[in-house]
Amino acid sequence: MNIMNLAEEIINGYRLERDGENKFLFTAELKSLCRGADMIRRRICGNKVEMCCIINGKSGRCSENCKFCAQSVHNHTSVESYDFLDESKIADECRYSESKGVSRFSIVTAGKNLSDSDFEKAISAYEKISGGKIKICASHGLITEEQFCRLKNAGVSRYHCNLETSRRFFPNICTSHTYDDKIKCIRIAKKCGLSICSGGIIGMGETWEDRIDMAFELAKLQVDSIPLNVLIPIKGTPLGNSERLSEDDILRTAAIFRFINPTADIRFAAGRAIMPDLGQKAFRSGMNAMITGDMLTTTGSTIDRDKEMINIALIAE
Numbered sequence: 001m002n003i004m005n006l007a008e009e010i011i012n013g014y015r016l017e018r019d020g021e022n023k024f025l026f027t028a029e030l031k032s033l034c035r036g037a038d039m040i041r042r043r044i045c046g047n048k049v050e051m052c053c054i055i056n057g058k059s060g061r062c063s064e065n066c067k068f069c070a071q072s073v074h075n076h077t078s079v080e081s082y083d084f085l086d087e088s089k090i091a092d093e094c095r096y097s098e099s100k101g102v103s104r105f106s107i108v109t110a111g112k113n114l115s116d117s118d119f120e121k122a123i124s125a126y127e128k129i130s131g132g133k134i135k136i137c138a139s140h141g142l143i144t145e146e147q148f149c150r151l152k153n154a155g156v157s158r159y160h161c162n163l164e165t166s167r168r169f170f171p172n173i174c175t176s177h178t179y180d181d182k183i184k185c186i187r188i189a190k191k192c193g194l195s196i197c198s199g200g201i202i203g204m205g206e207t208w209e210d211r212i213d214m215a216f217e218l219a220k221l222q223v224d225s226i227p228l229n230v231l232i233p234i235k236g237t238p239l240g241n242s243e244r245l246s247e248d249d250i251l252r253t254a255a256i257f258r259f260i261n262p263t264a265d266i267r268f269a270a271g272r273a274i275m276p277d278l279g280q281k282a283f284r285s286g287m288n289a290m291i292t293g294d295m296l297t298t299t300g301s302t303i304d305r306d307k308e309m310i311n312i313a314l315i316a317e
Contacts, residue, residue: 003028007036010262011043018216025256026208030248037255037286040262049310050104050265050289051303052137053097057125058084058109058118064176066164067238068201068231071110077236084109084118087125098134100303102292105129106137106160106197112177113141123154130155137197142177142185148192158224159189160197163217166210173204186221196223199267202253203231203245211253215260225289226257226264230271247275251285258286265289278306283313 001024006014016022025033060081062071070079094105107125114122122140130136138151139160148159163182164170170179186196198221200214218226230250233242250271257266267289272279279290292306 001028003032003036004039007039007259010040010259015219015262016216016260018213018220022212025212025259026252030252030255033255033259034251034281034285037258038284040258041266041286041288044262045265045288047314048288049283049314050267051102051292051306052104052106052267052289053093053102053293053303054106054108054139054291055085055090055093056110057090057107057122058082058111058114060110062110062112064112064174066174066176068164068173068204068234070234070237072237075234075237077234084121085125087121087128090125091128094129094134094136095132097293097303098132101307102134102303104135104137104158106139106158108139108160109141111141113143119143119147123150126151126154126156139197142181145188145192148189148194152193156194158195158197159186160227161185161189162200162227162229163198163214164200165204165206166213167217168213169204169206169210183221186223195225196221197225197227197267198223199225199227199229199269201229201231201270202250203242203271204239205242212256212260215257218257218264219261223261223264225267226261227267227269227291228253228257228287229269230274232270232274244274245271247281250275250279251281254282254286267291278309280309280313283310 060071060079061073065074066072070077097105136156137158138156161182165173167179186198230245233240266287268279268282268287269291292303
């Protein structure tokens, strides 16, 4: 298969199908696949990278048993636990991100959902930080339709709910909620007028078929932003001794997601720090967005350093 011809077809409206012959995605020569993904990215999304900052609004003591997560009560880590942050601290972080030219800001909280009192605190925080140039996002687990509508009315424009992996592999990662719970959450958020940020984590023991299946599920859901996290093994979690992915595997995954989701923002989240160039090559392999600053429980990068890296990546094309 001629990868560049396929990329041109995708730019002109052709879409890969889940039931089609997609083996070429993990057998094609990597440089060609990345070059094709980069062409799709430039022609459809433009030669720019969108930046998002997140704040850990409520940390630790999560009831869910996700095997990758430092914040789960089922795992034994040294992660800091604290209640919902004071809204003035959240507002300060949001305005700082806005002053640095960041496009989006999100409050992320640990837990299956928020208590009634914490949800009211979240609403108050969103009302305080909305109205500026920066777009507001939220990530609070599996919440209700009424709560989604209240978030939208408070100024939230996008909701985050990761699928994490494929439907087949999901029970190996979490059993305290289901894949269908995730999909239901996404559909309700869309019904309430919110755009969707949903992706997952690679490097948890899944196969290439699992990654491709997740990419097609996200395409079916028509999500707007797809965060790709590279597993950072955390001591005290069941995946704490996992082998880290190679740079080639990360780049191939980025390219695959661009071929299957040509119009979405493919967002590099956790894991950039383990790459020698902070993920610079990934932004020439299909990715066009990132989370900048510190991640939830692992160290990320600084906004200024990321801006410098992006400029180098885009100029180097």
